[in-house]
Amino acid sequence: MTAGEVSPLPVEPGAAVDGETAKRRGWGWLLLVPGMLYLAVFFVFPTIQLILTSLYDPSGSFEQGYTLTWHVANYGDAIKSTWHLFVRSFEYAGIATVICLLLSYPLAYAIAFKAGRWKNFLLVLVIAPFFTSFLLRTLAWRTILSDQGPVTSLLQTLHILSSDGRLLATPVAVIAGLVYNFMPFMTLPLYASLDKVDYRLVEAAGDLYASPFTGFRKIVFPLAIPGVVSGTLLTFIPACGDYINAELLGTPKQYMVGNRIQSAFLTEHNYPLAASLSLILMAVVVLMVVIYVRRVGTEELV
């Protein structure tokens, strides 16, 4: 590269250089445009479409077609007939998120601070089970938790479960499935956050006679709060809308709102109901996320 080909380094005025910077600003826009167009066409537009669908006249049918009658009462009907599903979904997803956090924290902590040179290897092990299909893993759990399976017989031998007690087809199985399937979404952000904590701070706390637990409570935990926030969000959001665990590990008695949306859409073709349920779910989730993020006080969401 010869100096002659480039603009002289003191980049002050000069028409060519000015033109270049102006082009760079134009480039900034251009880079964003294709992706944004994509999101506009395939995310914003369908969401608007979904809002309109939720306001269709419910007396229409898949065969005859629907007419848009601004039928807001769809929402009331949807909530009236399915509020218990919403309560159950948030209950299961909430319990699963808490258990995930309790299980993932020691794991992420061990990888970040105790694993030494095995750190990367352990991280691979965390993700490795998730290379296999999620449905196959859930079906494997179905076998493990089945009435003849090892876990049920063990719990029966220990009399934790009565001799005719079962695990499969109970809320326990559904929540266990949710916990299992969303674990990496909790572990990885937690690890990323914990890994950034400067361990010398903990050592300094130890030198100042803080017990290891105090060191953790006053230093590591507060510093890793962003990981807890993004981990809980990444676990809770998909868990709320999940219907596979409820379907494979539970019975209709454990069905969550996702099951209802799925069947309303794909089996009953009751589009207005399915759309209003979807929108209520989305609105509640976004509302919970906003309140939660405000409460915990992290600005940096993503």
Add this chain to the structure above:
Amino acid sequence: MAVGVVPGPPRGASAPRRRPTRWISDHLVLMIGILVLAYMFVPIGYIIALSFNQPSGRSATAQFEAFTWNNWTSICDPEGLCQSLKLSFEVSITATIIATLLGTLMAFALVRHSFRGRAASNLVIFLPMATPEVVMGSSLLAMFVSVGMNSVLGFVTIVIAHVLFCLSFVVVTVKARLVGMDSRLEQAAMDLYANEWQTFRLVTLPLAMPGIVAAALLSFSLSFDDFIVTNFTAGQDVTFPLYIYGAKLKDFPAQLFVVGSLMFLISFVLVIGAELWRRSRARALA
């Protein structure tokens, strides 16, 4: 770890820590961590074991009955299994390429350029991640139906849907890498008379590469494993997750466990191999 290495003089005060209780509390977290890891591998063990199962009936979800290699030598025997795998690969590769390309460009725009509407852009990018999959799938289906795309439901619509949910994850992943990058390296390149394109090609892109590769891998695995959104947008086409779901309803061929085991083993070997290669290269450079 570092704690044990520090032979500081104030250790007199911490003499009681050397007791066994101290050893236990030091290693307790590691042990719990390993237990949690073991728990994560339980279903994998089951899948691998069942891949060698010779079921007496037609369905293989039952208990282990007899050992056989047959499932491993006849992967493509169940009707449609290998076609579904092929379709899944085609969908995931296409979706990964498109999502990685679009997402990387967006990440560069968001990190490197300031313009009005950035906050709004960030929101639009975040929202798909906050949308439950059922909602995303149903809204896409509602749109496809309303614009008269019922007849083309299949490869194209699956790819459209997969790009959509991969895109945000790509933007977030690449952005994280770009934000952490030292921009002085690029300034140095410019100072050494590299033009913008050379700087980008020789400095910026290699530095951003780990983030882009991570984003592509994430997209691929999200796309390959997706069931919920695909179930809404696939029409009559059958991807591998849809095949498993369909098989669950009738007889469940044991070959599915073979594919599950293979997916695990192949990606595990690849990741470990990449890590070993990285280590040996780091050693060679050192």
